[in-house]
Amino acid sequence: xxxxxxxxxxxxxxxxxxxxxxxxxxxxxxxxxxxxxxxxxxxxxxxxxxxxxxxxxxxxxxxxxxxxxxxxxxxxxxxxxxxxxxxxxxxxxxxxxxxxxxxxxxxxxxxxxxxxxxxxxxxxxxxxxxxxxx
Numbered sequence: 001x002x003x004x005x006x007x008x009x010x011x012x013x014x015x016x017x018x019x020x021x022x023x024x025x026x027x028x029x030x031x032x033x034x035x036x037x038x039x040x041x042x043x044x045x046x047x048x049x050x051x052x053x054x055x056x057x058x059x060x061x062x063x064x065x066x067x068x069x070x071x072x073x074x075x076x077x078x079x080x081x082x083x084x085x086x087x088x089x090x091x092x093x094x095x096x097x098x099x100x101x102x103x104x105x106x107x108x109x110x111x112x113x114x115x116x117x118x119x120x121x122x123x124x125x126x127x128x129x130x131x132x133x134x
Contacts, residue, residue: 002045003045004045004046004047005045005046005047006047006048006049007046007047007048007049007073007075008048008049008051008056008059009048009049009050009051009056009067009118009120010050010051010052010053010056010057010064010118011038011050011051011052011053011117011118012052012053012117012118013117014035014036014037014038014050014051014052016096016117017038017040017050017116017117017118018033018038019095020092020095020096020097020116020117021038021040021048021050021116023091023094023095024088024091024092024095025088025091026040026041026042027040027041028040028041029041029047032047032049035052036051036052036054036055037049037050037051037052037055038050038051042077066119067115067118067119067120067121068115068118068119069119071121073120073121074121074123075120075121075122075123076122076123076124076125077122077123077124077125078124078125078126078127079124079125079126080126081126082110082126084126085110085111085112085124085125085126086112088112088114088124089112089113089114089124092114092116092122093114096117097114097115097116097117098114098115099112099113099114099115100113100114100115100121101113104125107128107131108127108128108129108130108131109125109126109127109128109130110125110126110127111123111124111125111126112124112125
């Protein structure tokens with residue numbers, strides 16, 4: 001059985017999140033989306049549930065972290081090429097995201113990152129064949 005992952009993140013504005021993630025080319029599962037939630041499809045088994053602060057708070061008694069001030073999690077998405085990573089970052093920037101760190105290029109591994117409008121950081125990168133250990 002394949003596992004499915006649902007990453008749950010609080011967002012300040014669900015429609016803004018919809019515009020942002022669809023601008024990056026990701027699909028939306030409307031069955032799990034509404035005024036207080038958005039289900040972003042990254043792959044057949046990988047989803048992000050973007051929940052309004054009020055809806056998110058109904059799942060936990062803990063305070064919601066302000067991702068623009070603290071890092072609550074670093075999320076990573078693999079890409080099939082350096083070019084795909086670059087396109088995703090450029091789309092994120094054009095849609096209102098930011099780039100929180102410089103590109104990391106190790107030759108065999110390439111990664112960049114974007115922060116969505118709520119400050120959640122997504123690492124995107126490509127990994128080729130790792131060089132043999134010395």
